[in-house]
Amino acid sequence: MGYMDKSLTYIHEAILKGEVTPLELVKEALLLAKEDTNNAFEYICEKEALDAVIKLDASKKNNLLYGIPVVIKDNFSTKDIPTTGSSNILNGYVPVFSSEVVTRLEKEGAIIIAKSTMDELAMGGSGTTGHLGVTYNPWDKDKKHQVGGSSCGSAAAVSAGIVPFALGSDTGDSVRKPASFAALVGLKPTWGRISRFGLFPFATSLDHVAYFTRNVYDSAYILNILAGRDDKDASSSFNKVEDYTANLSNSIKGKKIAVIKGIIDSISDKEVVKSFNVSLSYLKAQGAEVDVVDIDVKLLKAIYPTYIIISCAEATSNNANLDGIKFGNRIEGESFEEVMVKTRTNGFSPLIKRRFVIGSFSLLKENQDELFVRAQKCRRLIVNAFNRVFEKYDAIYCPAAPSIAPLVKGSSNNLSDEYLIADNYMAFANMGGYPSITLPLGFENNMPFGGNLTAKPFQESLLLNIAQAIENGTGLKDLVAKRN
Numbered sequence: 385m386g387y388m389d390k391s392l393t394y395i396h397e398a399i400l401k402g403e404v405t406p407l408e409l410v411k412e413a414l415l416l417a418k419e420d421t422n423n424a425f426e427y428i429c430e431k432e433a434l435d436a437v438i439k440l441d442a443s444k445k446n447n448l449l450y451g452i453p454v455v456i457k458d459n460f461s462t463k464d465i466p467t468t469g470s471s472n473i474l475n476g477y478v479p480v481f482s483s484e485v486v487t488r489l490e491k492e493g494a495i496i497i498a499k500s501t502m503d504e505l506a507m508g509g510s511g512t513t514g515h516l517g518v519t520y521n522p523w524d525k526d527k528k529h530q531v532g533g534s535s536c537g538s539a540a541a542v543s544a545g546i547v548p549f550a551l552g553s554d555t556g557d558s559v560r561k562p563a564s565f566a567a568l569v570g571l572k573p574t575w576g577r578i579s580r581f582g583l584f585p586f587a588t589s590l591d592h593v594a595y596f597t598r599n600v601y602d603s604a605y606i607l608n609i610l611a612g613r614d615d616k617d618a619s620s621s622f623n624k625v626e627d628y629t630a631n632l633s634n635s636i637k638g639k640k641i642a643v644i645k646g647i648i649d650s651i652s653d654k655e656v657v658k659s660f661n662v663s664l665s666y667l668k669a670q671g672a673e674v675d676v677v678d679i680d681v682k683l684l685k686a687i688y689p690t691y692i693i694i695s696c697a698e699a700t701s702n703n704a705n706l707d708g709i710k711f712g713n714r715i716e717g718e719s720f721e722e723v724m725v726k727t728r729t730n731g732f733s734p735l736i737k738r739r740f741v742i743g744s745f746s747l748l749k750e751n752q753d754e755l756f757v758r759a760q761k762c763r764r765l766i767v768n769a770f771n772r773v774f775e776k777y778d779a780i781y782c783p784a785a786p787s788i789a790p791l792v793k794g795s796s797n798n799l800s801d802e803y804l805i806a807d808n809y810m811a812f813a814n815m816g817g818y819p820s821i822t823l824p825l826g827f828e829n830n831m832p833f834g835g836n837l838t839a840k841p842f843q844e845s846l847l848l849n850i851a852q853a854i855e856n857g858t859g860l861k862d863l864v865a866k867r868n
């Protein structure tokens with residue numbers, strides 16, 4: 385019998401009862417990872433995982449993650465394990481230290497079995513731009529659909545039942561969007577709630593550690609382990625860490641939930657809207673008050689362009705160290721400028737170059753006021769608008785995406801309202817640093833889609849409590865795409 389398609393609590397109890405050993409679990413996950421056909425992995429840590437599981441401290445047996453296999457997105461530094469950010473410029477790079485989240489997971493007894501594929505350097509949302517090519521959606525055996533990105537490999541690994549949870553990062557929606565396309569729970573907590581020490585920075589003011597599980601309880605449990613101040617990340621918060629599993633089953637009676645009209649109106653897929661409305665009825669049946677609330681559509685449409693300017697500007701600066709001198713595969717030249725130009729020309733794909741061009745252009749002295757500073761002002765207006773909603777409501781709830789996962793071939797990014805709003809609005813939660821969670825809502829043509837719930841900063845307990853109520857209503861949890 386396999387365990388990797390089960391919940392964390394189930395696997396944990398099986399270990400405690402002596403039904404299965406950590407070594408057997410790790411072997412199962414490694415075998416499944418090796419059989420993966422969705423291009424989920426950059427590197428399978430076979431030797432490292434087998435070494436680690438033998439060294440496990442049996443006195444930690446009661447830790448929920450003791451002996452549990454995990455997959456880590458390839459933009460988290462892992463000591464002695466190759467970490468490329470799915471970019472050619474970092475091929476062969478082996479970090480000398482681990483990110484704080486990896487250290488915390490390992491302390492709990494989790495075993496890293498693989499590093500996962502991603503959109504190059506976490507920029508992008510399709511899971512098609514990493515140096516190993518397209519990552520496919522495990523729900524589609526014909527491999528026509530994306531799983532979404534940028535945390536594509538982690539999403540594919542959890543939804544294929546290779547591991548029960550996996551780390552990702554979320555700068556615009558990179559965990560919450562693929563979670564929607566893969567029938568997963570994807571949580572991005574408050575900015576500062578989890579240390580980012582050792583996470584390759586993309587856009588520092590928007591970057592969050594985030595992760596995938598297959599149910600809300602597991603999501604809350606992982607937060608108990610990852611949340612908390614880390615002196616190595618000055619932006620991590622001193623706020624008290626709660627027991628995030630404690631309030632999951634509280635009543636949501638009287639909780640106020642806002643649905644944003646402009647987002648729903650921009651969605652053309654009736655099936656998505658229908659399932660979303662059904663989930664609203666579950667919330668109401670459990671005593672929540674649900675209102676449809678307006679935010680100026682101009683502001684909703686401004687989220688994505690604002691996100692692009694700010695994230696590209698920050699990415700340009702953050703990735704300046706990938707120059708062949710400090711980091712990155714060096715290509716020799718006559719001068720240090722030539723080394724940099726050759727290294728970067730060769731090392732980055734066109735998508736990354738485009739983003740650096742946008743970033744540099746926005747930061748140029750003569751353009752800064754018109755682009756970067758204006759985008760910052762716009763961000764403030766957007767966050768103010770959402771803060772006003774949060775003055776009256778506990779949470780904002782909308783579909784996480786306007787549709788099921790797009791096709792790998794033929795998906796076009798037009799500038800329709802649907803694309804600008806429903807497809808990209810979730811970046812508002814990065815702009816405001818709000819905790820935000822995606823969870824499954826339904827299926828169309830056997831492909832999943834999800835809903836997204838967002839709360840005020842540091843209200844993860846309430847967020848997870850409402851998410852649990854939705855999950856109870858839909859009954860959609862522990863979903864695993866069937867293996868071939």
Ligand code: GLN
Nearest residue numbers: 508509554555556557558
């Ligand atoms: N899709 C967004 C982008 O293209 C999100 C990326 C992310 O969250 N890392 O940048």
